[in-house]
Amino acid sequence: MRRSYKAIRVMLMAALLVGSTAVAQAAGYKYGDKGGDIVDLQKKLVTYGYKARVNGEYDANTKWAVRLFQRDHHMEVDGITGPDTYKAIMGKPFNESRVGKITRMAKAKLDKEMADSRAAAAKRAASSKQGVGKKAVRKGSADDSLFSGIHRDPVDEDFKFAATTTMSKEVKSLLAVAEQYKGVPYVFGGTTPQGFDCSGYTRYVFAKAGINLPRMADEQYNVGKAVDKQHLQPGDLVFFETYEPGVSHSGIYIGNGRFISATSSRGVAIADLSGGYWGSRYIGAKRVM
Template identity: 40%
Template sequence: MNKAARILVMFLMLVCTVSVTYASGAYEQGDEGQDVASIQARLNTLGYDVVADGDFGPATTRAVKAFQKERGLEADGVIGEQTYKALMGREIPASRDSSTAFRRLTQTAFRYIGVPYVFGGTTPSGFDCSGFVKFVFGNSGIYMPRTADQQFEVGQSVSYNRLQPGDLVFFSTYTSGPSHSGIYLGDGKFISATSSRGVAVDRIDSGYWGSRYVGARRVL
């Protein structure tokens, strides 16, 4: 890849990552946790029929839509920056961005465990390693280059002891340099499309992968 092409790839990555960070900061149907319970409790206090159980289900979506309609906001049932501030009286938590994006990435990634390995594959009928990474991130609206060595050039370099869930991890397999890419899950584990088992979860420090690890990049 020439220098001009690399600059273009990094520019597209930056633009797409920024746009996804904004979207992933929203709360919507399917989300769970204490933050959702706090939102539900606030809606309940305002008179909307919703139980603060921490599960953003259809009832919460209906309550959010009703709140948005009364406040003159877009009634889409999604709690983005404007709705959150109107409802909670403060800015949406900044830490929400990467954690939500990671959860959605893993939901997509785990859906395809066991999908067979296909060299050059980029679809659920068969993936190679970088094709899987590209597909999973692309499903969340995040552009990724096609090959592992190109993916190794995006985002920011991160050291092994500072790995976070959602980071890209790279290994040297059939050739020198980064030739295999995966998505770090935390607790020393990552998910990738392997040539032997298809999409699978492995440990970075396992006998096979540990000696082949070459680095990581952070794009979330």
Template identity: 35%
Template sequence: MQYKGLRRRIAKTVAAGLVASLYLGWGSQLFAAPMITNMPHRADGTRITGSQPVPKEMPHDVAVKTKPATPKPATPPTQAAPKVETPKPATPKPATPPTQAAPKAEAPKPATPKPATPPTQAAPKAETPKPATPKPATPKPTVKPATAKLPTKPPGLETKKPDSVKPAAPAKTTKAKKPAKPEQVKAVYKVGDKGWKVKQAQQYLQKLGFDPGETNGQFTKATRKALRKFQKKYKLKETGNLDNATYEELKWQAEAKEYGGNVASTKILKTAAQYKGVPYVFGGTTPRGFDCSGYVQYVFAKHGIRLTRTADTQAREGKFVSKKNLKPGDLVFFTTYEPGASHVGIYAGNNLFWNATSSRGIMLSNLTDSYWGPRYYTARRILTGNDRSR
């Protein structure tokens, strides 16, 4: 009996405990199995209504196999590779309680890139996060490149329209200046006159040692005084005026002072003959040996007339004289070993001239023989006395 009463008490106590556990909610935790449905839910069975963050890493007891990303194919250099849409990650399922194995999480497969467009088509535009389907661009027609033309203007130079040019005002017509009348040469110049002949006479007076004052062509009292002194010295009519006779005497005396015009041609020829037979020496300037220009220079220097050293420069001394007007004492020039005046001699009259030859030394040669005739070049007059007609 006692055993039966004890069993009843135990049954009542267990029943009371079960009622209490059901009332406090412990029974659902101890005995009830978790509820798993197709909707997202937590481990305790509550539904997930909002988006859940993706866990940074999976539990260590779950092996996740991921497929390697497929490399994107290289696009041709003329086209840009199309942008691949990034797929939205799938929401992972929540982990089940420890009593159940968690499902394996599948890695998202990368989207297969679209094939590259052909070279004749432009690449599609890049897609926005939620892009619309891009429309294919119309292919451009293939055009053969034309032959490049040379630029007519530098690149980058902006061509501007020319400014409107105003028509130039008509130039004022200027009256043409009448040519100046040639100066009339007077027979006699007096104080107050002016001209080129007065200027030349003043220069001659100055060279001869008579002070004419100014040499600007203006006839002054100083010029008249100088002319009277000159006229008195050379036995001319002492008027103090510049007439033709006074001008010619001034010219002759000035040239004679420069080249020794007072020397008679007979004296020159007598000195030239003294050195007959002296041997020829190239560069020689003394009686021990002469070349052509050294011989002529030496003869004239004996009479106070200074000449330059070479034949080509002596051909510019004095003044020109034609072949038919040659007088004794004039210089004659020939072309021999080089063009121009390369040989010189002293004319002696009757087509003969003194010169230094390489074969026979100082000798008389004929101006018209077969050698010298064709080589004749020119003649110059040093002795101004040959021009004097008084």
């Protein structure tokens, strides 16, 4: 009888695991997924005028097509085809039997997309030296309505201002606010001192200085003036490529080769800009104040 109870318990746990996996898969399509009805999704995007490649892979191209669709339809812009986005594109709810069959794109292809994205970012950074990017969006801008919506690093020192006499009062105030939230835990989608994600943190800090940044890290990269790494000043936004091609992490440069950001491993923390995990993932910087 004891064995029978044990067997039943194992079967129940397995059923719960399968059920939870199906729910997780049914939550939506995201970068790196393959299969399901991604082909049908891509065909729909093409008919709407978005340049998605019809290949059955949720690659960077598809992600950006989805982001544009979300932006144009005043939805949360995250590049993920969740239930609401799926229904808006496809005109029907998820077909869970198809969503449950998704796999992952080949690692070699994901690595290549990442490498191509780094090369493109480097090219953009080089060309941007000849001109000035868009200005930071100030409070009250209509553009803001579009964006409402594991690693370890050895550096963990006390917050320090750069040793400079040219730092403005506004920058000092900005860095003081940034330091105030050191240690706040990381929360995916977090935008408040109860929990931040990377772009939620930078947006919150700059809002305190009267500068209203877009919600997502890659959109924040599109504002302000491009800055060479060797000419960084405290208060500059710094950007990195992490879990997917293109800008996916943002932080605030604080001087002396360090920056502060909301990280998934340590919450809001200080790290070395050029070494460790972040050095090889640095993409560029923008000055918005």
